Amino acid sequence: MQGPLLAASRRIRKTPFSRRVQEADAKVYTVYNHMLLPSVFESVEEDCKHLKNHVQLWDVSCERQVEIKGPDAARLTQMLTPRDLSKMNAGVCFYTPMVDETGGMLNDPVTLKLAEDRYWVSVADSDLLFWIKGLAYGLHLEVDVDEPDVSPLAIQGPKADELVARVFGESTRSIRFFRFAMVEFEGKELVLARSGYSKQGGFELYVDGTELGEPIWDALMSAGEDLNVRAGCPNLIERIEGQLLSYGSDMTRNNTPHECGLGKFCQTQDAFGCVGRDALLRVAVEGPVRQIRSIAIDGEPVPAIDELWPIIAGGKQVGTVSSAVYSPDYRTNVAIGMVRMTHWDDGTRVHVDTPHGIRSATVWETPFFNQGKAA
Amino acid sequence: MQGPLLAASRRIRKTPFSRRVQEADAKVYTVYNHMLLPSVFESVEEDCKHLKNHVQLWDVSCERQVEIKGPDAARLTQMLTPRDLSKMNAGVCFYTPMVDETGGMLNDPVTLKLAEDRYWVSVADSDLLFWIKGLAYGLHLEVDVDEPDVSPLAIQGPKADELVARVFGESTRSIRFFRFAMVEFEGKELVLARSGYSKQGGFELYVDGTELGEPIWDALMSAGEDLNVRAGCPNLIERIEGQLLSYGSDMTRNNTPHECGLGKFCQTQDAFGCVGRDALLRVAVEGPVRQIRSIAIDGEPVPAIDELWPIIAGGKQVGTVSSAVYSPDYRTNVAIGMVRMTHWDDGTRVHVDTPHGIRSATVWETPFFNQGKAA
Numbered sequence: 001m002q003g004p005l006l007a008a009s010r011r012i013r014k015t016p017f018s019r020r021v022q023e024a025d026a027k028v029y030t031v032y033n034h035m036l037l038p039s040v041f042e043s044v045e046e047d048c049k050h051l052k053n054h055v056q057l058w059d060v061s062c063e064r065q066v067e068i069k070g071p072d073a074a075r076l077t078q079m080l081t082p083r084d085l086s087k088m089n090a091g092v093c094f095y096t097p098m099v100d101e102t103g104g105m106l107n108d109p110v111t112l113k114l115a116e117d118r119y120w121v122s123v124a125d126s127d128l129l130f131w132i133k134g135l136a137y138g139l140h141l142e143v144d145v146d147e148p149d150v151s152p153l154a155i156q157g158p159k160a161d162e163l164v165a166r167v168f169g170e171s172t173r174s175i176r177f178f179r180f181a182m183v184e185f186e187g188k189e190l191v192l193a194r195s196g197y198s199k200q201g202g203f204e205l206y207v208d209g210t211e212l213g214e215p216i217w218d219a220l221m222s223a224g225e226d227l228n229v230r231a232g233c234p235n236l237i238e239r240i241e242g243q244l245l246s247y248g249s250d251m252t253r254n255n256t257p258h259e260c261g262l263g264k265f266c267q268t269q270d271a272f273g274c275v276g277r278d279a280l281l282r283v284a285v286e287g288p289v290r291q292i293r294s295i296a297i298d299g300e301p302v303p304a305i306d307e308l309w310p311i312i313a314g315g316k317q318v319g320t321v322s323s324a325v326y327s328p329d330y331r332t333n334v335a336i337g338m339v340r341m342t343h344w345d346d347g348t349r350v351h352v353d354t355p356h357g358i359r360s361a362t363v364w365e366t367p368f369f370n371q372g373k374a375a
Numbered sequence: 376m377q378g379p380l381l382a383a384s385r386r387i388r389k390t391p392f393s394r395r396v397q398e399a400d401a402k403v404y405t406v407y408n409h410m411l412l413p414s415v416f417e418s419v420e421e422d423c424k425h426l427k428n429h430v431q432l433w434d435v436s437c438e439r440q441v442e443i444k445g446p447d448a449a450r451l452t453q454m455l456t457p458r459d460l461s462k463m464n465a466g467v468c469f470y471t472p473m474v475d476e477t478g479g480m481l482n483d484p485v486t487l488k489l490a491e492d493r494y495w496v497s498v499a500d501s502d503l504l505f506w507i508k509g510l511a512y513g514l515h516l517e518v519d520v521d522e523p524d525v526s527p528l529a530i531q532g533p534k535a536d537e538l539v540a541r542v543f544g545e546s547t548r549s550i551r552f553f554r555f556a557m558v559e560f561e562g563k564e565l566v567l568a569r570s571g572y573s574k575q576g577g578f579e580l581y582v583d584g585t586e587l588g589e590p591i592w593d594a595l596m597s598a599g600e601d602l603n604v605r606a607g608c609p610n611l612i613e614r615i616e617g618q619l620l621s622y623g624s625d626m627t628r629n630n631t632p633h634e635c636g637l638g639k640f641c642q643t644q645d646a647f648g649c650v651g652r653d654a655l656l657r658v659a660v661e662g663p664v665r666q667i668r669s670i671a672i673d674g675e676p677v678p679a680i681d682e683l684w685p686i687i688a689g690g691k692q693v694g695t696v697s698s699a700v701y702s703p704d705y706r707t708n709v710a711i712g713m714v715r716m717t718h719w720d721d722g723t724r725v726h727v728d729t730p731h732g733i734r735s736a737t738v739w740e741t742p743f744f745n746q747g748k749a750a
Contacts, residue, residue: 004380004381004401004402004403004404005379005380005381005402005403005404006379006380006381006403006404006405006406007403007404007405007414007415007679008679008680008681009405009621009623009624009679009680009681009698010623010624010680010681010682010683010697010698011405011500011621011622011623011624012405012406012681013682014681014682026379027379027380028379028380028381028382029379029380029381029382030381030382030384030386030387030406031381031387031405031406034500034501034623039382040382100508100512101512106505125386125409126409126502126505127501127502127505128505129505130481130501130502130503130504130505130506130509131502131505131506131508131509132509133475133506133509134505134506134507134508134509134510134511134512134513135509135512135513136509136513137475137476137509137510137513137650138509138510138511138512138513138514139513246384246386247386248384248385248386248409249384249385249386275512304382304383304384305383305384305385306383306384306385306387306389307385307388307389308385322385323384323385
């Protein structure tokens with residue numbers, strides 16, 4: 001994970017938790033939605049091990065919210081995604097692939113329905129706000145579209161339930177997966193959702209404004225001392241093992257949701273109003289010709305990936321690897337890539353052209369996490 | 376300019392020149408439009424001195440292009456900006472503040488008119504593509520809106536004319552400021568504009584695709600050896616001295632072009648079709664209540680800025696500093712900030728609340744560069 005130094009500027013925004021993250025000695029950062037996102041604290045391996053055994057606080061303020069509010073809010077939100085939102089209730093989170101008129105992915109946010117006429121779209125790394133504002137203006141919709149100053153703090157790991165119950169009350173234990181409830185902190189009501197960018201369980205707390213940032217951080221840290229709580233961040237190893245995709249890395253505007261393996265989140269036929277509906281109807285029926293797969297790359301740990309690595313079979317390119325890292329638990333390099341139909345079946349042997357030479361590799365239909373073959 | 380390490384990922388895109396930039400030992404980077412942008416080579420001071428005396432190659436691939444093409448291209452482009460484009464000819468570049476329906480700045484790109492029905496919008500750090508695509512879809516316009524794989528390479532500094540003439544021909548000397556011409560390299564036609572993010576003169580070459588990146592870089596480096604050409608990048612000192620604004624740092628969606636001192640690029644009355652016209656008409660006449668100013672901050676060199684610093688006068692906040700750095704030539708800390716009308720007159724004394732304590736400071740209406748008071 002060695003990289004160059006990152007320059008300071010106001011353009012790369014700090015978060016309500018930045019000071020605490022710095023004090024916790026974040027070693028490496030990335031930039032996500034024009035904002036700082038820590039990438040490594042102790043080491044990617046140690047961070048991963050800790051995440052799987054304890055509980056971590058993640059400054060994911062960079063998951064900025066786009067608030068859509070007003071009489072046309074439901075209509076506009078449905079325009080953004082091929083997922084059918086017609087039966088979505090308030091208090092529910094939906095993972096929502098969002099596409100343009102060609103069916104190309106613009107973002108893969110979690111959408112929260114706060115009320116019949118009010119949604120938060122918790123975005124991955126693209127200015128989805130601009131697309132939504134453009135649509136709203138062009139279509140003369142009666143909505144306000146804006147970025148409220150709301151900064152998610154993720155509490156992730158097997159001990160997250162216990163920690164959150166201690167600080168926000170026992171009732172938080174009954175919040176179901178991808179549901180949210182309101183909790184109180186210093187007299188302020190905050191959204192607490194059972195969600196997060198890991199497979200270890202946990203919550204995301206949507207912190208309103210900046211003042212509460214450090215008090216909430218400190219309250220969780222102090223309540224979780226005996227739970228071995230510490231600062232963490234989305235972990236490269238854990239997210240690849242779980243095949244959690246990264247917009248901009250594993251998929252771009254060139255890909256349909258179906259190529260990204262997100263077909264289960266698309267009810268294109270029923271998603272009336274989705275701007276990508278026409279473009280996606282055929283692919284929804286026939287399926288894509290390439291698709292996201294988990295890939296095991298043999299040999300020594302691979303270097304950090306900073307551009308696509310070709311997947312080769314029979315002398316031809318049959319795909320690309322977009323994320324890769326060595327997994328101590330699976331004792332192999334775990335990777336995510338886009339593989340052509342001819343080579344995407346479970347167990348297919350291929351080669352990957354890495355900066356450290358050609359490596360043999362195996363394509364898996366199921367994420368490593370679900371294979372449960374950890375050493 | 377010390378900062379944390381930047382994590383590698385495919386999400387932070389490499390450029391056609393990345394390998395050369397790395398070989399030239401770029402020490403610090405930033406992320407701009409999801410792409411790597413070098414920030415420092417030798418040191419900010421040494422880079423600045425070199426830029427003012429010689430010629431540098433800048434990898435500004437991160438100035439991504441939004442191509443707007445088709446029968447409604449001119450109409451859509453005019454919708455984006457309060458600058459009157461009705462008399463814009465092909466072959467011309469316009470600096471174009473771009474605003475939303477409230478008059479808030481979305482970007483401050485240079486727009487190139489390639490043909491009557493084809494424009495490139497060379498964007499600052501926001502996904503302006505999404506806004507333009509949203510408008511085009513919502514308004515059923517007959518246009519294609521896309522990001523072509525075009526990567527600008529800037530050639531900046533007093534010896535840029537000589538270097539460019541050697542590689543692309545003597546006729547390039549006659550390209551006027553903010554005009555462009557087509558030049559040839561290895562049989563491919565490329566756009567060469569007299570423009571760039573410095574006050575030292577020079578060009579921006581719009582390199583199509585990736586294959587030509589290194590050959591062009593190498594040709595310029597080898598032709599300019601006796602001109603002392605080297606790798607460089609937008610320089611923090613030089614751009615603040617020249618009051619060249621940075622979108623995201625010095626201005627955001629909260630600001631109108633008039634607040635940003637960009638009123639001279641707005642002909643709001645004549646910019647029929649601009650989506651922000653209604654919102655801006657009043658401010659265009661009455662003027663803003665706060666505006667961008669150059670500011671000299673007294674005392675020792677200030678630390679790197681990573682969030683707004685309050686400007687204080689008479690016990691009240693009267694503005695914010697958004698960019699600041701020590702300038703050896705002006706023997707003071709040069710800064711850019713937004714100052715309220717009550718304190719924006721030339722020579723007004725104020726205080727700035729920096730992380731190194733309260734400093735006295737002077738507000739200047741004219742950029743340092745135009746004051747010509749360099750030591």
